Amino acid sequence: MRALVFLLLAATACSSSRPPVTNNPPRSSADSTAGLGRGAVSAPNADPFPSTYVAYPGRTTVIRGVNIFTAAGPLIRNGAILLQNGKIAAIGQSVDAPADAVVIDGAGKFVTPGLIDNHSHLGVYASPGVNALSDGNEATNPSTPHVWAEHSVWPQDPQFPRNLAGGVTTLQVLPGSANLIGGRSVVLKVVPSRTVQGMKFPGAKYGLKMACGENPKRVYQTRGPSTRMGNVAGYRSAWIGAEAYRRRWDKWNSDRKGDAPSRDLGNETLAEVLRGNILIHNHCYRADEMAQMIDIAKEFGYHIRSFHHGVEAYKLADILAREGIAGSLWSDWGSFKMEALDAVRANIALVDRAGARAIVHSDDPSGSQRLTQEAAKAMAAGVAAGIPVTEEQAIRWVTINPAWSIGLDDRIGSLEVGKNADVVLWSANPFSVYSRPEKVWVDGALLYDRLDRAQQWRTDFELGFVPFDRN
Amino acid sequence: MMINYSRTLRPLVFASALLALAFSSAPAQVVAITGGRVFPVSGPAIEGGTVIITNGKITGVGANLPIPSGAQRIDASGKWVTPGFINSSTQLGVIEVSQVNTTRDMSAQGKDNIAAAFTVWEGLNPNSVMLAPARNEGITTIAVLPAGGLVSGQAALLNVVPGTTTDMIIKAPIAMVAEIGDASSAGVSSRGELIVKLKELLEDTRFFQTRRAAYERAETRDFAASRLDLQAMIPVIEGTLPLIITVDRASDIDAALRLAREYNLRIIIGGGAEAWMMADKLAAARVPVLTGAMNNIPGGFASLGQRQENAALLRRAGVSVALIGNAGGGDEEAFNVRNLKQEAGNAVAYGMTWDDALRAVTLTPAEVFGMSSRLGSLQAGRDGNVVIWSGDPFEFTTRAERVFIAGREYPEMTRQDMLIERYKRLPNSHNTPVAR
Numbered sequence: 001m002r003a004l005v006f007l008l009l010a011a012t013a014c015s016s017s018r019p020p021v022t023n024n025p026p027r028s029s030a031d032s033t034a035g036l037g038r039g040a041v042s043a044p045n046a047d048p049f050p051s052t053y054v055a056y057p058g059r060t061t062v063i064r065g066v067n068i069f070t071a072a073g074p075l076i077r078n079g080a081i082l083l084q085n086g087k088i089a090a091i092g093q094s095v096d097a098p099a100d101a102v103v104i105d106g107a108g109k110f111v112t113p114g115l116i117d118n119h120s121h122l123g124v125y126a127s128p129g130v131n132a133l134s135d136g137n138e139a140t141n142p143s144t145p146h147v148w149a150e151h152s153v154w155p156q157d158p159q160f161p162r163n164l165a166g167g168v169t170t171l172q173v174l175p176g177s178a179n180l181i182g183g184r185s186v187v188l189k190v191v192p193s194r195t196v197q198g199m200k201f202p203g204a205k206y207g208l209k210m211a212c213g214e215n216p217k218r219v220y221q222t223r224g225p226s227t228r229m230g231n232v233a234g235y236r237s238a239w240i241g242a243e244a245y246r247r248r249w250d251k252w253n254s255d256r257k258g259d260a261p262s263r264d265l266g267n268e269t270l271a272e273v274l275r276g277n278i279l280i281h282n283h284c285y286r287a288d289e290m291a292q293m294i295d296i297a298k299e300f301g302y303h304i305r306s307f308h309h310g311v312e313a314y315k316l317a318d319i320l321a322r323e324g325i326a327g328s329l330w331s332d333w334g335s336f337k338m339e340a341l342d343a344v345r346a347n348i349a350l351v352d353r354a355g356a357r358a359i360v361h362s363d364d365p366s367g368s369q370r371l372t373q374e375a376a377k378a379m380a381a382g383v384a385a386g387i388p389v390t391e392e393q394a395i396r397w398v399t400i401n402p403a404w405s406i407g408l409d410d411r412i413g414s415l416e417v418g419k420n421a422d423v424v425l426w427s428a429n430p431f432s433v434y435s436r437p438e439k440v441w442v443d444g445a446l447l448y449d450r451l452d453r454a455q456q457w458r459t460d461f462e463l464g465f466v467p468f469d470r471n
Numbered sequence: 472m473m474i475n476y477s478r479t480l481r482p483l484v485f486a487s488a489l490l491a492l493a494f495s496s497a498p499a500q501v502v503a504i505t506g507g508r509v510f511p512v513s514g515p516a517i518e519g520g521t522v523i524i525t526n527g528k529i530t531g532v533g534a535n536l537p538i539p540s541g542a543q544r545i546d547a548s549g550k551w552v553t554p555g556f557i558n559s560s561t562q563l564g565v566i567e568v569s570q571v572n573t574t575r576d577m578s579a580q581g582k583d584n585i586a587a588a589f590t591v592w593e594g595l596n597p598n599s600v601m602l603a604p605a606r607n608e609g610i611t612t613i614a615v616l617p618a619g620g621l622v623s624g625q626a627a628l629l630n631v632v633p634g635t636t637t638d639m640i641i642k643a644p645i646a647m648v649a650e651i652g653d654a655s656s657a658g659v660s661s662r663g664e665l666i667v668k669l670k671e672l673l674e675d676t677r678f679f680q681t682r683r684a685a686y687e688r689a690e691t692r693d694f695a696a697s698r699l700d701l702q703a704m705i706p707v708i709e710g711t712l713p714l715i716i717t718v719d720r721a722s723d724i725d726a727a728l729r730l731a732r733e734y735n736l737r738i739i740i741g742g743g744a745e746a747w748m749m750a751d752k753l754a755a756a757r758v759p760v761l762t763g764a765m766n767n768i769p770g771g772f773a774s775l776g777q778r779q780e781n782a783a784l785l786r787r788a789g790v791s792v793a794l795i796g797n798a799g800g801g802d803e804e805a806f807n808v809r810n811l812k813q814e815a816g817n818a819v820a821y822g823m824t825w826d827d828a829l830r831a832v833t834l835t836p837a838e839v840f841g842m843s844s845r846l847g848s849l850q851a852g853r854d855g856n857v858v859i860w861s862g863d864p865f866e867f868t869t870r871a872e873r874v875f876i877a878g879r880e881y882p883e884m885t886r887q888d889m890l891i892e893r894y895k896r897l898p899n900s901h902n903t904p905v906a907r
Contacts (some may be wrong), residue, residue, distance in 0.1 A: 128771045158769055290903070318897045335601065335806040337570035344887045350894070365768055373813065376867035384870065386889050433816030433865050466775050
């Protein structure tokens with residue numbers, strides 16, 4: 001599956017296990033990129049809103065006698081996992097734990113990696129859903145690559161703690177889908193913070209939201225684009241401008257002759273996509289439109305990391321697999337508009353079977369709290385359609401696969417030694433409707449405990465407004 | 472009752488659906504479902520019980536029942552048998568594609584946001600492609616509610632059977648629907664004004680009812696509401712037709728209770744995000760609540776207290792609770808009427824007993840709509856709405872294996888099944904697979 005990704009992007013790292021390198025064509029000169037941390041992008045636009053995240057203090061913790069979905073192999077029954085210094089220090093049938101470790105008896109319970117939702121609008125469409133907090137669509141122009149979702153995120157959105165209580169530890173927050181090119185996404189840790197910078201996942205790449213189909217043409221009906229062909233012309237025009245911009249800057253970065261070209265915020269983002277430093281997340285429902293978006297990506301030499309919503313992904317699953325494009329999908333949303341008419345519950349299982357990366361995404365603050373339930377429905381639908389899907393496979397849909405889609409699969413998304421200790425302890429098998437997260441750790445820090453109110457994050461907004469006894 | 476989660480997955484064989492299609496035939500006179508774990512709901516569970524359906528009606532439920540000769544025997548050993556599930560608040564059949572206006576028939580223009588005369592079922596599409604998926608997944612009965620405005624119109628109770636709307640209707644109307652949670656959508660400026668408008672309608676209805684002859688001679692003052700709306704409201708003020716009041720904020724529920732007392736109305740609270748704060752008062756007033764168990768988001772200033780324990784807390788206080796679907800109020804509601812079982816499972820995860828959760832999707836909604844003599848339980852004399860499940864009905868891996876409505880099965884390949892069949896094997900080109 002990855003072969004074609006390499007073809008498309010020449011030397012670009014398609015696996016996030018390597019540091020990002022600019023590619024295609026000249027690489028930025030050494031001094032212009034010197035000092036750029038992981039997740040930063042090419043000069044002149046080097047990480048102006050850096051992450052200030054600091055892990056909360058954690059204690060060395062061992063969970064014993066517990067069933068572990070690692071997302072990296074078979075279920076470990078009656079196993080153990082050790083969280084130390086923010087990392088997974090050991091995992092297996094049994095582990096050696098230091099004497100001072102907190103010991104949790106996990107008998108009858110389950111452990112999974114912290115869940116990852118790669119399609120969230122938390123913070124940008126905060127609750128309560130009043131106009132004053134509606135910050136997800138800069139619907140003033142069909143192409144707005146210059147906007148960044150993080151500048152709309154309200155860290156006091158009361159949906160954040162609910163997501164954490166649902167076992168979600170990492171979110172990609174995207175702009176909405178009103179625009180052809182909606183702006184940059186941001187990857188957040190689901191942690192209390194005064195600022196959005198304090199939630200930003202250190203070193204995470206940015207994503208760029210693009211949208212196909214009905215939404216842009218409906219929103220811009222009077223000024224255009226008002227048709228799907230208008231949509232496609234809009235994408236291509238934007239990439240033509242971006243390609244010229246990238247060439248100007250790459251040339252200047254390599255020879256430093258004369259004045260630097262003038263900056264353009266939108267083209268900076270698009271040029272970084274062309275250099276392979278920003279990942280494309282493309283809202284697209286219909287199979288025929290996805291195929292056209294793939295051609296556009298080839299025309300301009302970028303790669304689509306994931307299609308989102310893709311209710312017809314099952315019709316194109318082989319091509320998604322071949323092109324190395326993930327399908328970020330709902331288990332069972334459909335029929336609410338024409339482009340969602342052909343939704344089937346077996347979509348995720350069919351995409352998975354074809355060898356493409358299948359992902360359960362939410363696009364919804366409620367569904368995001370129950371990602372394993374959504375995965376369970378998709379798994380059951382697959383089985384009902386004669387496609388065997390194991391729980392070990394299905395857990396990947398909400399962990400390592402979304403981690404890959406945001407370029408962080410080397411650090412989160414599975415329980416392996418050395419990875420971040422983002423861990424959820426469930427009261428029962430997470431694919432059961434009766435199961436609930438009991439404890440959630442982010443980087444080894446216990447940030448949610450269902451049985452301990454002192455360990456239940458409440459946002460500023462909730463104080464006084466929202467009764468506490470909600471759990 | 473907490474049931475152990477089974478990791479066993481049983482493959483569904485599509486051929487069985489096809490086979491069944493080929494053999495669609497007249498209903499069997501007598502069906503005997505034997506050996507299952509039977510949940511009558513009106514009484515305790517029966518291990519290895521038998522359910523007998525004769526000419527569409529349940530004629531026997533119990534252990535060791537004699538099987539009438541000539542009965543179609545269905546071995547339900549290892550299976551769970553329940554009444555058909557009732558979704559008590561849906562727009563299934565009146566919305567096909569929610570963003571295509573010509574397929575939306577759940578709201579009336581009305582007059583001044585009052586549309587009491589609106590009978591939503593008249594616009595129902597019995598050929599909706601979403602009916603079969605709901606039925607196949609164990610939903611045998613739906614309450615279709617109108618939406619929007621201050622008084623939205625009248626609701627109907629329908630069986631999810633193929634045919635015409637006439638074939639589907641169990642009872643219509645079953646309730647009048649009013650929404651008092653949002654002033655702007657009802658065309659007024661504040662919550663208090665909503666109540667004023669509703670009172671005006673109730674008082675005008677009273678006046679209209681008692682001075683009908685004068686009204687016909689045009690000797691009464693003008694009314695804000697139309698003649699048909701006033702007429703439709705008469706059973707509401709007489710207390711014979713319940714009024715579903717869709718509302719979230721605790722104070723609005725309080726206002727609804729005052730209104731019910733003042734005008735002697737039979738009310739049902741719909742939605743009721745903050746109903747748990749009013750649980751004792753709702754129990755004392757014997758006001759049932761239709762609510763879900765999958766929303767905990769303070770999505771608006773009227774629902775800041777929204778929590779997933781709502782249903783369980785209400786039940787604990789003695790309130791009659793029917794679970795309704797559609798966690799987030801999303802556009803895909805009609806597509807996912809089948810997810811009622813997920814609501815029930817989550818209600819259990821958030822504190823409701825398993826038995827109460829089953830009751831909340833079967834017998835309680837039947838009682839709320841005054842139809843418990845026909846629906847919602849497995850006992851002699853009730854309609855033959857019966858589902859055989861592969862296991863605990865609330866679990867995701869459980870399938871509704873056999874679904875009977877009035878004793879008859881309607882196995883049908885859904886549009887979704889057809890799409891899966893067509894695209895299960897993809898060709899080596901951009902050509903569309905040619906199948907079915």
